Amino acid sequence: MNAPPFPAIIPGYYRYSYRLILMNRILSKTQLSDDVFMMKVEAPLIARERLPGQFIILQINNDFGERIPLTIADADAEQGWIAIIFQTVGRTTHLLAEKNVGDTIESVLGPLGHPTHIERVGTVVCVGGGIGVAPLHPIVKGMKAAGNRVIVIMGARTKSLLIMEEQMRALADELIICTDDGSCGRKALVTEPLKEICGREPKPACVVAIGPPIMMKFCAEATRPFGVRTLVSLNTIMIDGTGMCGGCRVTVGGETKFVCVDGPEFDGHKVDFDNMMKRLKAYRRQEEHAHEQCHLEQAARQKGAAVA
Amino acid sequence: MSHVTRETLAAAAKRDLEAILQRGKPLTPKERLAIVPQEMPTQDPQVRRRTMSEVALGYTAEQSRLESLRCLQCRNAPCVEGCPVRIDIPAFVKAAGEGDIQAAIGIIKRNSLLPSVCGRVCPQETQCQENCTVGKALKDTAKAVAVGRIERFVADWEREQGKALPPSVKPETGRxxxxxxxxxxxxxxxxxxxxxxxxxxxxxxxxxxxxxxxxxxxxxxxxxxxxxxxxxxxxxxxxxxxxxxxxxxxxxxxxxxxxxxxxxxxxxxxxxLPKFMGIEGENLVGVFSANEYLTRVNLMKAHDFERADTPIFRSRVVAVLGGGNVAMDAARTAVRLGAEAVHIVYRRTEKEMPARIEEVGHAKEEGVIFHLLENAKRIVGDEQGLVTGMECLRYELGEPDASGRRRPVEVKGSEFIMPVDTVIVAIGNxxxxxxxxxxxxxxxxxxxxxxxxxxxxxxxxxxxxxxxxxxxxxxxxxxxxxxxxxxxxxxxxxxx
CATH class of the missing domain: 3.50.50.60 (FAD/NAD(P)-binding domain)
Structure with missing residues (x-):
């Protein structure tokens, strides 16, 4: 490539050269429930390197957009894509949900974090709550491929919020579904079957729990009396995802750890979940305001479109 | 210190320079030493407390020339010894003094690639300017030839004139x-x-x-x-x-x-990788590394409340731990984001502060409050995990330590609570x-x-x-x- 003619100063000039390399084009988009979406995104470099347990950081607008961590639900190194599943909770996820097949995402960084340590240990229980099922999927796949017997427990508030049921059913040796309202599977919290399984003989070798912090906290409490090793995958506030800001720090076994470079997986029995949950609420007021604003803007856009 | 406007400084420089040029004969060293050291024009502190735009406005052409004429052109060039990339300082300052800005920037660029940046952020007072003969003669490092400010002026001039050509590239080697x-x-x-x-x-x-x-x-x-x-x-x-x-x-x-x-x-x-203090309460809501706080604002533009999606903690009273440039940057950013009071807490004295003197000065002008010989012991919060205060300890200086600086020793029983809602940790990376x-x-x-x-x-x-x-x-x-x-x-x- 020849160097372009020298422009003394063209603000933003440098942005154009890398767009050509990393397009992050959206290949498919599926709405899984009212506010949960799945997208396949062209990201050959990330697809090539990523392993179960890792995540990405995504940004919609490089000037004013926010960087948010998202988990990787699936990937194909051959075809060069990764799948992300997200719930529209903040501004970035709302804007992302409005994108369509063929659109591009300005920034996608990854794969970040330590991969899950996968080996043959016997029976593994994988617990997923809400969209926590998405990052659990590659771990289940990996655990299964390593020769483990895998029991999957999936939980959601109600039937329509359950995701990836088919994929899980295809992989798991045993699948237990729980809903809060009993609209699908057992009317129970995921901790109920988890305790039962931990009580079986032989005990499971390991539990992996991914979901809302409160769910992970109670999963850890559920397994603690049985002494079953319990991994949790934390999704905290983050900016860079490479260890530079420390915004993602959590207390694990009395020590400060960075989720981005030391995690995202930690020993659930050692994580200070209460502190983590408080830290997640640091920007609650601004986030609620932004969320409200998003829906107002969206409504205005739809109204405008209807008028036109 | 009262604020002098850019116009006043420019007018004075213009008058002084014209007087020198009209004489038409070379200046004697004594006359050079008599030239008034040129002050950097800055935004009014009251105005800049509410804006992100650059504080130091840069020399005018006359100021740059006049300041350059203060240089004695020492043969042994002690300033060059202080420069990590050994810029030929007397030569570029001489060219700047003659008004040949193009030549001046050419000389700098032989050694430095980022003069616009270094002219702004180099700690000149501990490098080139520390060794300056003019500063020594006037018994004040602050009165040394302002090499950095001249460097900034000539580099900015080149960029603004669109004359900054990229260095030529040799034929492709294939490596x-x-x-x-x-x-x-x-x-x-x-x-x-x-x-x-x-x-x-x-x-x-x-x-x-x-x-x-x-x-x-x-x-x-x-x-x-x-x-x-x-x-x-x-x-x-x-x-x-x-x-x-x-x-x-x-x-x-x-x-x-x-x-x-x-x-x-x-x-x-x-x-x-930001360092933390390792004290109780450091993971409360409202405690940030300076890296995080600054990145939210600088890179993610969180100060632009209307347009930016990245939130920033809206603080009322902020304590910044540390005494380096990063601590000053964080404190001055907090001022601009509208904090009512911003405190710098540093366990040694101002003399030991690693921050540039100019940055410490700017922070003071903008109303940052300095707490020297104090340090955080623990951070306290409420039941929601929000910071409500910081327990501090007073220190006094003891014997010199390995770094040659007098070691701060805590004063037993001197604990007190500083009520703050935000703590920014700027103790290094x-x-x-x-x-x-x-x-x-x-x-x-x-x-x-x-x-x-x-x-x-x-x-x-x-x-x-x-x-x-x-x-x-x-x-x-x-x-x-x-x-x-x-x-x-x-x-x-x-x-x-």
Missing amino acids: KVAVIGTGPASITVAADVRREGHQVVMFEAFHKPGGVMVYGIPEFRLPKRIVEAEISALQAMGVEVRTNFVIGRTRKLRDLLDKDGFDAAFVGTGAG DSNPLIPRTTGGLQVTKWGNIIVDDTGKTSIDRIYAGGDIVLGAATVILAMGEGRRAAASINALLKG
Whole structure:
């Protein structure tokens, strides 16, 4: 490539050269429930390197957009894509949900974090709550491929919020579904079957729990009396995802750890979940305001479109 | 100190310069020493407390010339000894004094690639200006020839005139070099290696290149358009910049050499792992590393409440722990975001503060309150985990320690609570472990800094390193010096 003619100063000039390399084009988009979406995104470099347990950081607008961590639900190194599943909770996820097949995402960084340590240990229980099922999927796949017997427990508030049921059913040796309202599977919290399984003989070798912090906290409490090793995958506030800001720090076994470079997986029995949950609420007021604003803007856009 | 407007300073300089030029004969050293040291024009402190735009406005043409005429042109040039990249300071100052700005910038650029940046952020008072004969004669380092300000003026002039041509590039050699990071060390390496005709690809983990100059140093001290111009110049030379690409994760360092066809690599990933105090309450809501606080504002533009999606904690009373430039940057940013009171808490005295004198001065002018010989003992919060205060201890100076500075010793029973809602920890950075952890065989010190030999080479052949990842947290100019050395080694390697 020849160097372009020298422009003394063209603000933003440098942005154009890398767009050509990393397009992050959206290949498919599926709405899984009212506010949960799945997208396949062209990201050959990330697809090539990523392993179960890792995540990405995504940004919609490089000037004013926010960087948010998202988990990787699936990937194909051959075809060069990764799948992300997200719930529209903040501004970035709302804007992302409005994108369509063929659109591009300005920034996608990854794969970040330590991969899950996968080996043959016997029976593994994988617990997923809400969209926590998405990052659990590659771990289940990996655990299964390593020769483990895998029991999957999936939980959601109600039937329509359950995701990836088919994929899980295809992989798991045993699948237990729980809903809060009993609209699908057992009317129970995921901790109920988890305790039962931990009580079986032989005990499971390991539990992996991914979901809302409160769910992970109670999963850890559920397994603690049985002494079953319990991994949790934390999704905290983050900016860079490479260890530079420390915004993602959590207390694990009395020590400060960075989720981005030391995690995202930690020993659930050692994580200070209460502190983590408080830290997640640091920007609650601004986030609620932004969320409200998003829906107002969206409504205005739809109204405008209807008028036109 | 009352604020003097730019107009007043400009008018005085114009008058003084005309008087000198009209005489038409060379100045004697005594006359040079009698010229009034030129003050840097700044925004009014009351105005700048509410804006992110640059505080120091830069010399006028007359100020630059007049200040340059204060230089005695010492034969032994002690100033050059103080410069990490050994710029020919007397020569460029002489040209600036003659009004030949083009020649002046040409001389600087023989040694320094980032004069617009260094003119702004170099700690001149401990480098070139510390050794200045004029400062010594006037018994005040602050009265030394303002080398940095002149450097900034000539560099800005060149950029604004559109005369900054990119260095010429030799014919393509077909060799390929990876530069990891896009901060000052990496920029230097990219330019020096590209000049020799080698292909250069820079890798940046963030969505914008520039490293600490973009995420760390605030707009009011270093406008981002200046960094953008430097990156644009590299691209005009044919350097490729890949953002959103984190070496160690998106691709392993060794894979670049073994699989992707790179002939050599330079690691300039900086000191990007914030240190914390290790005290109780440090993970409460409202405690931030300076890196996080500054990145939210500088890179993510969180101060632009209307447009930016990234939130920033809305603080009323802020305590900043530390006494370096980063601490000053964080405190002054908090002032601009509307905090009612901002405190700097430092356990030694002002004399030991590593921050530049000018930055300490600016912070004071903007109303930052200094608490010296005090340190945090623990941070206290409410039941929601929000910070409500910080327990501090008073210190006094004892015997000198290993660094030669008098060691602060705590005063027993001097605990008191400072009511604050935000604590920003600015006590330095460790080196980022990502590359050493993912690159087998790369040797590091016990602090995690990459070990290099005197050519800048690491323990792995064809991999070089420099800047803060080697030095620990330092300065832009030292990083640049490191980059120069590594680039020379890489060029020698690829020649053979």
